[in-house]
Amino acid sequence: MDEIEVVNLTKDYGHGRGVFDVSFSVKKGEAFGFLGPNGAGKSTTIRHIMGFSKPQKGETRICGMESFSNYDKIMGKVGYLPGEIALPEGLTGTEFLGMMAELRGGADKARVDMLLKTFDLDPKLQTKSMSLGDKRKLAIVAAFMNDPEVLILDEPTSGLDPVMQQVFVDYIKQEKKRGKTILLSSHIFNEVEQTCDRISIIKDGFIVSTFETNSIRHNENKQFELFFKNKADFDRFAKSLPRVRLVKGNISRAGIKSLHPKELKILLAIKDKDANKLTELLSGYDLKSFQQVQFTLEDYFMQFYKEEKDFGGVQWKKKK
Ligand SMILES: Nc1ncnc2c1ncn2[C@@H]1O[C@H](COP(=O)(O)OP(=O)(O)OP(=O)(O)O)[C@@H](O)[C@H]1O
Ligand SMILES: [Mg+2]
Structure with missing residues (x-):
């Protein structure tokens, strides 16, 4: 049994939108990259893995638990960083972290302080007056503060400046060394290439390629x-x-x-x-x-997204 399993997941929103027959799995201790541009289906897949949405077909599991029927257990077990951060207003960062810690049965203060320092965040700010980057940092601290074994990160660095992006990448590399299982969705090649052992490329809701990151380097x-x-x-x-x-x-x-x-x-x-x-x-x-x-990950990715048009390559079937 793998730590994260997605088996023939389908959610059809109509007009070719959604995800279709998506399958992949992430082994314990593995970092897996989910790469695709806007609208490809990354967040839809991740929302199903987290158990927020019921699949039309197929199934998703975390640590052997079917996601949709174990939504609450999964929320307690997984460090989840949503693609779109919606923070409640009228709270300071510290109050928000306190609220999240309570929901998850407490958090280690020393660890929270370490994370605030690593990501250079002042938690005394009101969530309402936080910049986009501050909001992202607060969500990162909330996702990691319980030291979860499984990390599910949906475009984790969007809104972060390049220096902070690198701080994040270094942090993820450390977490990987500590044996964490990581699923990271992104459209930033460098971030995925630096952190992930294996990668799936998603296009128009279909997985078009799954490969080891090293196979690009040692192509x-x-x-x-x-x-x-x-x-x-x-x-x-x-x-x-x-x-x-x-x-x-x-x-x-x-x-x-x-x-x-x-x-x-x-x-x-x-x-x-x-x-x-x-x-x-x-x-x-x-x-x-x-x-x-x-030859880079970007070159490989572009074969699916650009040169297909130029060279009349394989057209991936889209469901109507
Ligand atoms: N609740 C919904 N109802 C209808 N269509 C939806 C819904 N959620 C997503 N979609 C559509 O499904 C497709 C995949 O969306 P999704 O948010 O999963 O993409 P994404 O890969 O996360 O993109 P981004 O990089 O912009 O976050 C898009 O065409 C989107 O418009
Ligand atoms: Mg998304």
């Missing part, structure tokens, strides 16, 4: 930017190789990834094992320069 593809001297050679090269097409779940693709005619630039992906054939391949063309570029 068997290499990428090169080729700059041509003239349009004729650019065109000839563009026609000589296949274009990269998407295959579900496959991240090692070889061929032309993108064409940039204005700059006479081509982005080429080749397999590691074929790297030594590159000079041979390029010898028949008039090139200004070429250089290797790192």
Whole structure:
């Protein structure tokens, strides 16, 4: 049994909106990233995992407990950071934390103080007069103050400045070392890449790829930017190789990834094992320069979100 389980979760809001047949699981001690842009279905999935919403089909479980029927137990067990923070007005930060601690059966004062210091928050402020970042920090302290074993974080750094984003990432890395199970939704590549062991990409409510973060870093593809001297050679090269097409779940693709005619630039992906054939391949063309570029999580993600359109890649089925 995994710590967090999502099995064929479907919630259809109509007009292709919602989540469809979403499945993934997070093992104990694992950090799992849920990556997708606005409206992809991250919060919908997370709300089901937390037990706030009943699935139309499928099931979600935390520590073996079905979410919807164990909503209260789950709230007590999980450190949850909602995507949209709605704080009650007329309270100071300290009063809000006190209220949350009471709901969860108490919190260790030394731990609360440590968190306030780490995230540089003055809890004496009224929630009403807090900035967006302060509200986020207060919700972070509330989510972590009971030292929960499972952390479910929905776009945790939205509203935080870059320095605080890094403080958050470092904190999550520490929590991971302490054996916590973490589900983190985000559209920030760097944050997910730094913290997560595995990642799912969600698009239009469907999971389109699940992979180990290391498989991006140790990808068997290499990428090169080729700059041509003239349009004729650019065109000839563009026609000589296949274009990269998407295959579900496959991240090692070889061929032309993108064409940039204005700059006479081509982005080429080749397999590691074929790297030594590159000079041979390029010898028949008039090139200004070429250089290797790192393959990143963003590159991989963009294959699903950008180049699909350019290259007519696989269209993921959308339910009507
Ligand atoms: N209660 C609802 N009723 C109708 N449609 C909804 C509801 N909740 C979400 N949706 C729709 O479902 C889709 C997924 O929304 P969701 O909030 O899960 O996206 P998200 O990935 O969290 O996006 P964001 O990054 O903006 O937070 C969107 O098209 C949204 O409009
Ligand atoms: Mg959301």
